[in-house]
Amino acid sequence: MDLTAPNAAPSAHRASAANTILPLRVEGLAYDANGQRLIDGITFTLDAGPRTVILGPNGAGKSLLLRLCHGLIAPSGGTVTWQGATGNADAATHQAMVFQRPVLLRRSVIANVVYGLKLKGTLRAERAEIAADVLARTGLARFKDTPARLLSGGEQQKLALARTWALRPQVLFLDEPTSNLDPAATHAVESICQHMHDEGTRLIMTTHDLGQAKRLADDVLFIHKGRLLEHSPANAFFETPASGEAAAFLRGDLRW
Amino acid sequence: MRFTKSLIPVIAALLFTLNAHAADDKFITVASTTSTANSGLFDVILPVFTKKTGIEVRVVAVGTGKAIRLARSGDADVLFVHHKPSEEKFVADGMGMKRSDVMYNDFVMVGPASDPAGIKGSETAEAALKKLAAAKAPFASRGDDSGTNKKELGLWKAAGINPKTSSGTWYRETGSGMGATLNVASGMNAYALTDRATWLKFKNKGDLAILVEGDPKLFNQYGIILVSAEKHPHTKTALGQKFIDWIIGAEGQTEISNYQILGNQAFFANAKPGS
Amino acid sequence: MTDISAAFATAIQLLITLDANLIEIVGLSLQVSISAVALATVIGLPMGAALALFKFPGRGTLTVMLNALMGLPPVVVGLVVYLLLSRSGPLGVLGLLFTPTAMIIAQAILVTPIIAALTRQVVADLWVEYAEQMRSLGAGPLRAVPALLYDARFTLVTAVLAGFGRASAEVGAVMIVGGNIDHVTRVMTTAIALEVSKGDLALALGLGIVLIGLSLAINAATFTAKQRAEAAWT
Ligand SMILES: Nc1ncnc2c1ncn2[C@@H]1O[C@H](COP(=O)(O)OP(=O)(O)O)[C@@H](O)[C@H]1O
Ligand SMILES: [Mg+2]
Numbered sequence A: 001m002d003l004t005a006p007n008a009a010p011s012a013h014r015a016s017a018a019n020t021i022l023p024l025r026v027e028g029l030a031y032d033a034n035g036q037r038l039i040d041g042i043t044f045t046l047d048a049g050p051r052t053v054i055l056g057p058n059g060a061g062k063s064l065l066l067r068l069c070h071g072l073i074a075p076s077g078g079t080v081t082w083q084g085a086t087g088n089a090d091a092a093t094h095q096a097m098v099f100q101r102p103v104l105l106r107r108s109v110i111a112n113v114v115y116g117l118k119l120k121g122t123l124r125a126e127r128a129e130i131a132a133d134v135l136a137r138t139g140l141a142r143f144k145d146t147p148a149r150l151l152s153g154g155e156q157q158k159l160a161l162a163r164t165w166a167l168r169p170q171v172l173f174l175d176e177p178t179s180n181l182d183p184a185a186t187h188a189v190e191s192i193c194q195h196m197h198d199e200g201t202r203l204i205m206t207t208h209d210l211g212q213a214k215r216l217a218d219d220v221l222f223i224h225k226g227r228l229l230e231h232s233p234a235n236a237f238f239e240t241p242a243s244g245e246a247a248a249f250l251r252g253d254l255r256w
Numbered sequence B: 001m002r003f004t005k006s007l008i009p010v011i012a013a014l015l016f017t018l019n020a021h022a023a024d025d026k027f028i029t030v031a032s033t034t035s036t037a038n039s040g041l042f043d044v045i046l047p048v049f050t051k052k053t054g055i056e057v058r059v060v061a062v063g064t065g066k067a068i069r070l071a072r073s074g075d076a077d078v079l080f081v082h083h084k085p086s087e088e089k090f091v092a093d094g095m096g097m098k099r100s101d102v103m104y105n106d107f108v109m110v111g112p113a114s115d116p117a118g119i120k121g122s123e124t125a126e127a128a129l130k131k132l133a134a135a136k137a138p139f140a141s142r143g144d145d146s147g148t149n150k151k152e153l154g155l156w157k158a159a160g161i162n163p164k165t166s167s168g169t170w171y172r173e174t175g176s177g178m179g180a181t182l183n184v185a186s187g188m189n190a191y192a193l194t195d196r197a198t199w200l201k202f203k204n205k206g207d208l209a210i211l212v213e214g215d216p217k218l219f220n221q222y223g224i225i226l227v228s229a230e231k232h233p234h235t236k237t238a239l240g241q242k243f244i245d246w247i248i249g250a251e252g253q254t255e256i257s258n259y260q261i262l263g264n265q266a267f268f269a270n271a272k273p274g275s
Numbered sequence C: 001m002t003d004i005s006a007a008f009a010t011a012i013q014l015l016i017t018l019d020a021n022l023i024e025i026v027g028l029s030l031q032v033s034i035s036a037v038a039l040a041t042v043i044g045l046p047m048g049a050a051l052a053l054f055k056f057p058g059r060g061t062l063t064v065m066l067n068a069l070m071g072l073p074p075v076v077v078g079l080v081v082y083l084l085l086s087r088s089g090p091l092g093v094l095g096l097l098f099t100p101t102a103m104i105i106a107q108a109i110l111v112t113p114i115i116a117a118l119t120r121q122v123v124a125d126l127w128v129e130y131a132e133q134m135r136s137l138g139a140g141p142l143r144a145v146p147a148l149l150y151d152a153r154f155t156l157v158t159a160v161l162a163g164f165g166r167a168s169a170e171v172g173a174v175m176i177v178g179g180n181i182d183h184v185t186r187v188m189t190t191a192i193a194l195e196v197s198k199g200d201l202a203l204a205l206g207l208g209i210v211l212i213g214l215s216l217a218i219n220a221a222t223f224t225a226k227q228r229a230e231a232a233w234t
Helices: A062-070 A109-120 A124-137 A153-165 A183-198 A210-216 A234-239 A244-251 B002-023 B034-038 B041-053 B064-072 B084-092 B125-135 B147-158 B178-188 B196-201 B237-248 B250-258 C002-016 C020-053 C059-069 C074-085 C100-137 C141-151 C153-169 C172-178 C188-197 C201-233
Strands: A024-033 A036-046 A052-055 A077-082 A095-098 A171-175 A202-207 A219-224 A227-233 B027-033 B056-062 B078-081 B096-112 B139-141 B171-173 B191-195 B208-212 B219-227
Touching: A024 A062, A036 A062, A036 A077, A052 A062, A052 A210, A062 A095, A062 A171, A062 A202, A095 A153, A095 C100, A109 A124, A109 A153, A109 C100, A124 A153, A153 A183, A171 A183, A183 A202, A183 A210, A202 A210, A210 A234, A219 A234, A219 A244, A227 A234, A227 A244, B027 B034, B027 B064, B027 B237, B034 B041, B034 B056, B034 B178, B034 B196, B034 C188, B041 B056, B041 B237, B041 B250, B056 B064, B064 B078, B064 B084, B064 B147, B078 B084, B078 B237, B084 B096, B084 B147, B084 B219, B096 B125, B096 B178, B096 B196, B096 B237, B096 B250, B125 B147, B125 B208, B139 B178, B147 B191, B178 B191, B178 B196, B178 B208, B178 C188, B191 B196, B219 B237, B237 B250, C002 C201, C020 C059, C020 C100, C020 C141, C020 C153, C020 C188, C020 C201, C059 C100, C074 C100, C074 C172, C100 C141, C100 C153, C100 C172, C141 C153, C153 C188, C153 C201, C172 C188, C188 C201
Parallel strands: A036 A227, A052 A202, A052 A219, A095 A171, A171 A202, B027 B056, B027 B078, B139 B171, B139 B191
Antiparallel strands: A024 A036, A024 A077, A219 A227, B078 B219, B096 B191, B096 B208, B096 B219
């Protein structure tokens, strides 16, 4: 995999203060389903810059929180606001999300990337070149014309990432992107994330994998039973968790 | 929607070719009966007319009742059927211009060769029908308001029998064309009334044979009528009249008389000269 | 028994002599049924997709109706189209009765519910899988329609084939609106009905065998192509 391809794509997408959608302000966020409160009064602000990892046991509400932030589901209460200069209006076009199980279209690898660009409104003439570039960067170039659904699990997740990378989003949500992958594929996905971060994409990732969290987190949101229990820098969180639940989670004996 | 978009020219092309086909206006539509069409007469005489005049004749072959209804709706230019009372009513109602005799053949009563009801050799159709009713022998009726069906019902009436009260027992109404009804009769060894031409041409006779024929009441007259343009202005009266003039004229009449099925003359031309 | 063997002999003879009448009839059958299916596809795909993706008043009723219409008897459709196209009907001025176009219209009405109902089902299933990813990429249901139809293409081919099967097999509708006019609107099924009515069961069955052969060939070709493509793309 050649992550430092010399023809580095335009990094002009790096958000400047003038056109950023960040910071993200979440206030009193709540989500109910079937009369149950699944997300309960979550408030935080995420500024441009660091990599945020949302930690918590299975069923804590991490995925719901990401989907609420990304606007895929509507909150039952509270607000999600993009407070940057760009404002809320077209905030959606500057975000992307990678799902736990990649959803690939039934067409070739490169066509999947091109489709994302088409929806974003990228000029037709530029799509192929951008797509080829991200495929090269993610080590998928040789699968260019392979039907996407024939790729291995790891390759599929890399393709999902490549598809979002091509969009140069300001903010990328990742929902346990490596939970179904082997260590090598996990490593590859983490590297891609790191490169997107280096290019200026704001990463917000959920995981229940402590090792991954330690490798990637600059700051941590710790969720338990739909509530935000901690929001602290990674070092502080891992060394001196403030809540008993977080401490138990770090010891590996938090029951949910 | 690349996929569906690509279909549009295909459809347009197909519809176009089909309409180009249909747009050729030098044709008339003749509503006629299955018996005439199935006899094969049209296959022989229409090409002669078309060759001479360049007018294509499109025959829609249905029962007489339905043919008249088609003509009433304006869906045919010429009506060529065989039930004089209905035809005269059609003209009287102002739907048609004038009725002309064209030809006749006759009806025959067919049934199983073993003839369990013993109608063979009956002098009259009425006598035969009375025997059938008495024996409750299976009888397959068109039951479709066709010319043959109207004829058959007239014969029952003359015999003083109402077979409809036995419908579903020995009296079976197929509600279909002549051929389909003969298939039923052949399949269940039932008696039936049929026009001779259809019978001669019919291939699935099985055990059936002609049992009663020759009664003047079995006479089957065909008439032709030009649909009036008054109710339906689009009617192709000029072309239709040409066809009528030809078929009741010398050439058409000769063609009809020359038509044979298995060596038998099928129809007897009897248009009145100058009519 | 003799009829059946005679039928096979007739079928073979019709085929090897490339009987001119047969070719004309088969040609018109294909032209009519393919046009009808194409028309039904253009209407049925968007209709099915709309039913799958959008909530609008009457959606449930429409879905139930569509499913019920799949079983509509061809004669009823034929009758309705006849009443519409008859010179005394509302569309009589078009002069379409007893033309191939009338037959295409009738068959398209028969086939559209099949294609729309199957499209609705497959698109709805795909949407469950794709919805969030599509919305994340910036496509609501409307923008996603082409991609959904494209990704459902193999199932949709089956739907279209099912439609073609119904169109090419039906006789009730084309008989009424076409009139079974020789050289103009006579297709395989009406020719078969005619031969049955003439009592020429062998010729009728022979034509039937040709029709089955044709349908087999079309289905086999599509099936093989689909099988190959699907193995690669699913
Ligand atoms: N649509 C829904 N209806 C009911 N319960 C839901 C729904 N979506 C999620 N949940 C429940 O909400 C809780 C949080 O889910 P999720 O956010 O997926 O957890 P995780 O932290 O593992 O990602 C779980 O108990 C899950 O079963
Ligand atoms: Mg989750």
